[in-house]
Amino acid sequence: MSKILIVGACGQLGTELTIKLRELKGNDNIIATDLREPVSLIADGPFEKLDILDKTQFHILLKKYEIKEVYHLAAVLSAKGEQDPQFAWHLNMESLMTILEAGREMLQKIYWPSSIAVFGPSTPNQNTQQDTVMDPNTVYGISKLAGERWCEYYHKKYGVDVRSLRYPGLIGYRALPGGGTTDYAVDIFHKAITGDSFECFLSENTILPMMYMDDAVKATIDLMETPAENVKVRSSYNVAAMSFSPSQITEEIQKYYPDFITTYSPDFRQKIAESWPASIDDTVARTDWGWKNDFNLTKMVDTMLRHLKREMVFD
Numbered sequence: 001m002s003k004i005l006i007v008g009a010c011g012q013l014g015t016e017l018t019i020k021l022r023e024l025k026g027n028d029n030i031i032a033t034d035l036r037e038p039v040s041l042i043a044d045g046p047f048e049k050l051d052i053l054d055k056t057q058f059h060i061l062l063k064k065y066e067i068k069e070v071y072h073l074a075a076v077l078s079a080k081g082e083q084d085p086q087f088a089w090h091l092n093m094e095s096l097m098t099i100l101e102a103g104r105e106m107l108q109k110i111y112w113p114s115s116i117a118v119f120g121p122s123t124p125n126q127n128t129q130q131d132t133v134m135d136p137n138t139v140y141g142i143s144k145l146a147g148e149r150w151c152e153y154y155h156k157k158y159g160v161d162v163r164s165l166r167y168p169g170l171i172g173y174r175a176l177p178g179g180g181t182t183d184y185a186v187d188i189f190h191k192a193i194t195g196d197s198f199e200c201f202l203s204e205n206t207i208l209p210m211m212y213m214d215d216a217v218k219a220t221i222d223l224m225e226t227p228a229e230n231v232k233v234r235s236s237y238n239v240a241a242m243s244f245s246p247s248q249i250t251e252e253i254q255k256y257y258p259d260f261i262t263t264y265s266p267d268f269r270q271k272i273a274e275s276w277p278a279s280i281d282d283t284v285a286r287t288d289w290g291w292k293n294d295f296n297l298t299k300m301v302d303t304m305l306r307h308l309k310r311e312m313v314f315d
């Protein structure tokens with residue numbers, strides 16, 4: 001089996017994707033890499049320290065392991081990106097260009113995630129279509145939109161088999177999020193299970209599209225396993241699962257923790273959230289390669305609380 005290299009494997013998504021890919025394809029076939037040191041789950045298989053901005057080291061690893069597929073997950077996300085826009089642009093774009101160029105030379109397949117952040121204030125807010133107005137106003141969103149255009153360009157011009165999904169906010173229990181506008185929807189669970197109240201940085205009625213991590217991992221692997229001729233969108237596919245506001249997720253958590261309360265103190269992330277759609281139309285992904293989510297809000301909350309409680313018992 002050809003080997004897969006994951007860039008940014010220690011992040012929120014990378015942790016879960018690495019574990020799943022190792023389960024499916026064998027530990028030794030998945031080479032996890034990251035700027036930071038791995039925690040135990042990732043360290044259980046092959047791991048290499050890699051700054052993806054170091055092209056030489058990246059190429060050394062491609063050769064060393066005879067890599068044929070790369071999942072490129074390293075990025076600066078929406079909220080963190082606004083703290084240092086120049087660096088966010090530099091990392092998000094340089095790293096993608098390095099990997100797309102490697103795609104021309106030696107890789108068979110590349111996965112690179114986009115985001116609902118490609119949409120902006122003029123995008124229709126409800127059931128946002130695959131092809132619509134895109135006017136992102138964060139550096140993160142601008143880099144994702146530019147990245148989508150580059151992916152399609154490399155596919156059309158050079159035949160690079162690069163595939164992509166526009167994830168909504170991702171919610172999982174294994175790793176904490178790394179600086180996005182949807183992070184509150186993970187943080188809230190950690191407060192609930194420790195008996196604390198939660199101060200939310202978005203206002204109570206701000207509805208955003210979200211997805212439970214198992215669905216995100218399934219969508220990613222399904223897309224990568226789809227025969228190339230069925231992957232008709234080479235920019236990035238809309239995918240959706242659920243939409244909710246901070247007050248709606250609070251109500252769902254209160255079914256398990258009736259005394260749990262959320263207070264609201266919106267900050268700069270509120271404006272970012274308001275520029276994104278409330279819900280996504282993912283008909284094209286469902287038609288082209290059979291995408292279907294398994295988790296809605298109720299099932300996601302139940303699953304998150306069960307896993308986090310179990311982890312607390314073992315701590």
Ligand code: NAD
Pocket residue numbers: 007008009010011012013014033034035036050051052053072073074075076077091113114115116166167168169170171176177178179180182
């Ligand atoms: P994250 O911030 O949790 O993880 C990113 C990882 O990349 C981190 O482990 C970090 O150490 C690593 N990294 C940073 N700079 C690096 C460098 N120079 N070289 C190597 N590694 C480096 O992010 P995530 O939430 O896991 O997101 C993964 C991808 O999915 C990103 O492209 C992100 O834009 C996209 N995405 C995530 C979400 C979400 O809600 N988490 C939603 C939409 C899209």
Ligand code: SER
Pocket residue numbers: 077078079114115116117140167168169170179180181182183
């Ligand atoms: N969850 C991500 C963020 O908030 C969306 O790409 O930045």
